[in-house]
Amino acid sequence: MFLLIPGRHHLLSDFQFKYLHRLLQNQLEGEQDVQGQTMPASAITAVIFAVTSANHLGTKRNPVPFYLRAMIIQEFSSYLDIPVFVYGIDDVGEISDFAGYTLKSIRHSSEGLHQLTPENTVVICSTAVKDMYTSLGYKVLPAELDITTGQLEHPLPWDIVRLIAQSPDWQKDRTVLDLIHPASFKIWKQYKIGEKVQHILKDPIIGADGDLTTTRDYNAYVKQMDEIAALKYQETAPYIQPGNIGDIGCAAGSWIKMGCEDERLHECDFYGIEVSRHLFEICYQRKHNGDFANPSVFFSQKNAVTSLVFDPGSMNTIHTSSLTHEIASYGSEQDLRDFIANRYQELAPGGVWINRDVVGPENKNEIVLLWLDHTDGENKQWAAGITDNQELAAALEKLSTRAKFIRFAQDFRHQEGYKLAYEWVTIGGQTYCRLRMQDACEFLFTKDYTDNWLSEMHETFCFWSFADWKHELECAGFRVDKLSKPYRNEWIVENRLEGKTKLFREQEDGLQEIPFPVSHMLLLARK
Incomplete structure (x- = not known):
């Protein structure tokens, strides 16, 4: 009989060792599975660790690379008098038959050595993944789970990882030392995994799977x-x-x-x-x-x-x-x-x-007028509510420049709490949008990124002008090379702005048209 332990296995706990030791010594006799059935005695021939998300590393959900997780298991196995095998299972996202995928991966990786079936394998799992295995006919042992209450009796390995992430000195933390198995402690200390995990899990910018944004195509x-x-x-x-x-x-x-x-x-x-x-x-x-x-x-x-x-x-x-x-x-x-x-x-x-x-314009706080063409597309806001990137891009491309601005004003950094202030005014029979120069530029240089609209709406282009950048670099100790420069992307002006929009400044004698401002910069910061 094989014992299969699926999980991410960033570390192994002292409870896991004692639990496994008991199972091996008693040959499963008298153990209750998650359905309350008592197990008969069965000879155990090997323990198999299925390390899920093996292709992930350096993320909040999977901070420890597979090779270190495998080393932890190998060190752990030296305390067990039985063969132990380790197989990496790549992440494939949310699928209903992840248990089946795991079993197929083990069969493939082992070249048929381990063809795990309900007849020759008992699974050890205390999380919701256990239901996937029971649905396939496997007996599942609950480990940390109390089957009578449905609650965890002991901390999961990931709970210990989170304790380490919050501990100012994890190597001396009594709770951590009581819970972690010496094999895990040895590898975590030797490779400074604790410090790396603390750094990753406390990162305020990066998401669970190591990305700035979850909406990017x-x-x-x-x-x-x-x-x-x-x-x-x-x-x-x-x-x-x-x-x-x-x-x-x-x-x-x-x-x-x-x-x-x-x-x-x-x-x-x-x-x-x-x-x-x-x-x-x-x-x-x-x-x-x-x-x-x-x-x-x-x-x-x-x-x-x-x-x-x-x-x-x-x-x-x-x-x-x-x-x-x-x-x-x-x-x-x-x-x-x-x-x-x-x-x-x-x-x-x-x-x-x-x-x-x-880069942003130098006069980013100036109030300007923005003329927007309303004849170059549809003026219905039917693009609202669409969340699929391709479908949304197709809908946005059909909008007029003015209608696209209205959608932009609603979406731009909305989740960050930003409210784009603007008003419509009519001068000489022509309609204009009155707003800050910075907000106008944010629209002008973002409006055509429709393929990734949901992602782009989180991003601000014009927060610092070139002068702001030069100041910040010099404060940090850099010397800004004279060859550094802000410039206007003429291709964008010719292909995306001219004929679709214009900028104006209000003056006593009427409106003065303003050239489109700089959009990009090349900064050479020397130490």
Whole structure:
């Protein structure tokens, strides 16, 4: 008889060891399953740990990588006088037959050695997953669960993980030491897992699965990033200093791929940092596919806001593109200041941080008039209530520019509590929207990102002007290179703004049309 223990297994508890030890010594005799049935004696031949979410690491839900979880189980197994097997089970999202998927994965990974059936396997599980196995005919032992009350009698391993995350000195915390098995403690201490878990679980910006936002369509996002990768690299390449080169927020690794093909940089080491699990996995796969000409390319899933991601003083060039506005959007302006300070520490003396991103106008608080075309599409607000990205994009594309603004004003940073203030005014028979210049620019430079509208509505582009940026960088110790500049994306002006919208300033003698302001910047911050 096999004992199957499915779970994420970030650590193993002292209770789990004692429970397993009892089962092995008594050969299951007299144990009650979750349905209250008494088990007969059965010879146990092996214990099998199914480590779920094995392809996840560095996230709040799965902070510990699979290889360390496997090491913990292996160390734990040395205390048991029976063969122990470990199989990684990749995360596949929410599926009703996850138990069946787990069993198939074990059969495949073991090359048929372990074909687990209700006749040869007893499952140990105290969470709701147990119902999936009982529905397949498996006997399930309750472990931490009291089957008479339906309540947990003992803390789950994840409860201990959360205790560690909140403990100021987890290695001396008496409650933790009473609950954790020595094998787990050994590996957690040796590899400093406790400190890493504390850092990840306390992160205020990143979600449970390691993403800034849960509304982003990553297929559309990656396509957009790849389409403009050449432009990004051409604009930043002249300023790259050879040596250690880091790309923070590297998305699908496209900028690094082009750097690897640059003859000047063929002896450099490239380091890609990506916080999003989805994008990190794409980078990792591209590396295995041989997409990078330089073998010295390394990717890590880390958050560059809350900590350093490179050794202090180690980097010659750090590159970021379309990233810093996301930090302010999903975190705060203070988080962005922390990000700036971290980059300063990581650069070697004379090193450069190349930051390409959107930027706000200098006159962001000026009240202006915004003319919006109402004849270039439909004026019904039937796009309201749609949550599917593709369906919403199709609906938004049918709206007139004015109707799209109305939808934008409703959605823009609504979940963050922002209320976009505006009013409609009629002057000389023409209707205008009166609002702050910053809000006008937020609409002008966001309105066409309909493929990811729900995600984009969380993001602010125009919170700092170029002068604000220069001030913040200098406060952090940087020298802003004279080649740094704000600029207007003329393609956006010609293809997305002209004919659809205009900006005006109210004056005593009438309205003065205002040129569309800067939209982007190239910042070269030197240490």
